[in-house]
Amino acid sequence: MVDLPKKKAGIVACSGEEIPEGTVSRMAALKVLHELRRGDTVTICLPLFLAGGEGDRAFASVNPTITIDGCSRRCAAIGTEKYSARPAVSVVVTDLMESEQLPRPLGRRRLDAAGERVANKVAQVVAELVDEVLGRPAPKESVRPADDHEHEAIVGSCSCGSGIPVLRLTLDGEEYELIAVPAIFDQLAAAGRVADRSVMAELMEQVKIYNSLTVGIEAGLSERLLDEFRLHLERRGKR
Amino acid sequence: MIDFLTVTVDKFTFRVATDRLYSPEGVWAKSEDDRRVRLGLSDFVQQLNGDVAFAEVRPIGTEISDGGEFAVIETIKANVELPSPVSGVVAEANPVLADRPETVNLDPYGEGWLAVLGKAILDRHSLLTPEAYLQVIKGRAESEVGKK
Amino acid sequence: MSGEERKVIVMPCSGIGKSYGAISREAAYEVVDELRPNTTRLVALSLLVLGDEERRAAVSRDPVIAIDGCPKLCAATMAEKSGAGRITRVSVLDVQKRHRELKPQGIAQLNEDGLRMARILAAEVAGIVDQEELKTRKGGDR
Numbered sequence: 001m002v003d004l005p006k007k008k009a010g011i012v013a014c015s016g017e018e019i020p021e022g023t024v025s026r027m028a029a030l031k032v033l034h035e036l037r038r039g040d041t042v043t044i045c046l047p048l049f050l051a052g053g054e055g056d057r058a059f060a061s062v063n064p065t066i067t068i069d070g071c072s073r074r075c076a077a078i079g080t081e082k083y084s085a086r087p088a089v090s091v092v093v094t095d096l097m098e099s100e101q102l103p104r105p106l107g108r109r110r111l112d113a114a115g116e117r118v119a120n121k122v123a124q125v126v127a128e129l130v131d132e133v134l135g136r137p138a139p140k141e142s143v144r145p146a147d148d149h150e151h152e153a154i155v156g157s158c159s160c161g162s163g164i165p166v167l168r169l170t171l172d173g174e175e176y177e178l179i180a181v182p183a184i185f186d187q188l189a190a191a192g193r194v195a196d197r198s199v200m201a202e203l204m205e206q207v208k209i210y211n212s213l214t215v216g217i218e219a220g221l222s223e224r225l226l227d228e229f230r231l232h233l234e235r236r237g238k239r
Numbered sequence: 240m241i242d243f244l245t246v247t248v249d250k251f252t253f254r255v256a257t258d259r260l261y262s263p264e265g266v267w268a269k270s271e272d273d274r275r276v277r278l279g280l281s282d283f284v285q286q287l288n289g290d291v292a293f294a295e296v297r298p299i300g301t302e303i304s305d306g307g308e309f310a311v312i313e314t315i316k317a318n319v320e321l322p323s324p325v326s327g328v329v330a331e332a333n334p335v336l337a338d339r340p341e342t343v344n345l346d347p348y349g350e351g352w353l354a355v356l357g358k359a360i361l362d363r364h365s366l367l368t369p370e371a372y373l374q375v376i377k378g379r380a381e382s383e384v385g386k387k
Numbered sequence: 388m389s390g391e392e393r394k395v396i397v398m399p400c401s402g403i404g405k406s407y408g409a410i411s412r413e414a415a416y417e418v419v420d421e422l423r424p425n426t427t428r429l430v431a432l433s434l435l436v437l438g439d440e441e442r443r444a445a446v447s448r449d450p451v452i453a454i455d456g457c458p459k460l461c462a463a464t465m466a467e468k469s470g471a472g473r474i475t476r477v478s479v480l481d482v483q484k485r486h487r488e489l490k491p492q493g494i495a496q497l498n499e500d501g502l503r504m505a506r507i508l509a510a511e512v513a514g515i516v517d518q519e520e521l522k523t524r525k526g527g528d529r
Contacts, residue, residue, distance in 0.1 A: 008249060010250070013403060014431075014433055015401045015403055015412075015433075016431045016433065016434070017399065017401060017412060017415065017416070017429050017431050018429055018430070018431050018434075022431065026401070026403060026495075027495055029403065030403065030494055030495040031495070034494075034495070042249045042250055043403055043404050044250070045402050045403050045404045045408070046403070046433055047400045047401060047402055047408075047432050047433070047461040047462065047465070048402065048404075048459060048461050050432070050433060050436045050437075050461070050465060051436075051459065051461040051464050051465050053459070054252075055247075055250040055251055055252055056250050058247075058250065058252075059249060059250035060250075073434065073437075073439075075431070075433035075434060075436075075437050076433070078437055079433060079436070079437060082437075108416070109413070109416040109420060289405070290405070290407070290457050290458060290480055292480060292483045292484055292487070293484070293487065313487070315405065315406060315407065315483070315490075315491065315492075340484075341457075341458040341480060344458060345458055
């Protein structure tokens, strides 16, 4: 039986010091982490992440992350994808301000009333997104979905709300949600398995424990899972 | 080269060096020649308590009883009085602690050692093996990390 | 901000997990907005690390003061890796060691001790800025 840890969402804020919206991103993240979804979220410190923080990167590679960026430069989203995995959702404060018609905040050191209002709204949206990535309803339209390429696999959480990690992918035009695959990848990696054909039988055997597979897809799926395992190992970067 | 056992909770990985023994409070003890025992903090305890701003060991020559305080560390979160897992006499205090107490955080099993007790009596039956200490921190890690 | 304008760059780590990270940020604002507004500029670490050309050019040309909240030294490390030529490393923890009486708390909102520590740190950074300005006037960075 795969030993699966409780799923949490990593929150990555840009904290950009140069503009008020960067401070908004920071305050919103802290509100989610310490008040709204304490126990369901984990702080990802962006400077540490960018500088090579192994724990933060490892967490972000197998757990869903929500990035909160002050502006369209999207440093948190880009950094998260570059050094671990694409975030489950990317929130951009300026986008949300526009869609919700919120006033522009002033003051990057101390948020003014408008800034507080925007931060509270961002926090509320992110808190709901935390519920979604851990329980898997559809993402909000007011935020930019991180996945623009439907053919790419997504690591997320089971829609049953258990928090069990899943891998979602499209194969031959059909969408699949495969339970426990990220955790299986982790265990194979920890056991020293490499992403070549020698691991395929073991990988499929584990996957079939948790997933009922349609007759006829195994051959294609096994090739695809081998590719995904290879990507998984690359993301882990052989730390 | 030190080997480690590890446990990971969220983004935190806690390492337990396999070449020494541990008190339940997370002080490690490593025997050296001539009845000397080197003491330090486990990775779990240093991560839990945060960056060490001050670390003070009792003066050289102080007699320390088993369970008696041999050092105090001060972090942004707490002042932690450390009970010695062995009895003995303070023979050395790590000189780097005065200027670079953060060494305790950066290298808790190596350069960040705290003290050496001489004339030390190490009761192996009262201390935890690395495997047993790993089980102790496994149980505590989830609840402690949740408070961070 | 003009790409040609030469100022001392202040770059806090702004670590979000600890009070010291908040202090690094607060101190940076104190320097740039209050103490030395004409001779300093803030640079966001993440923009620099992710390759913003103007900021990379600036750090390679102008002196950088990297303010770090913990021993991991993310700001100083990433400034160096991003091509900064002249870096002064400042640690919040060093201020704590000199001011044991201060017990900073809070991240979103620093307590009074945290704000005080930030002001002390900012004053020290302002002094470093002045030294860098002096070097520049003497032509020491050419």
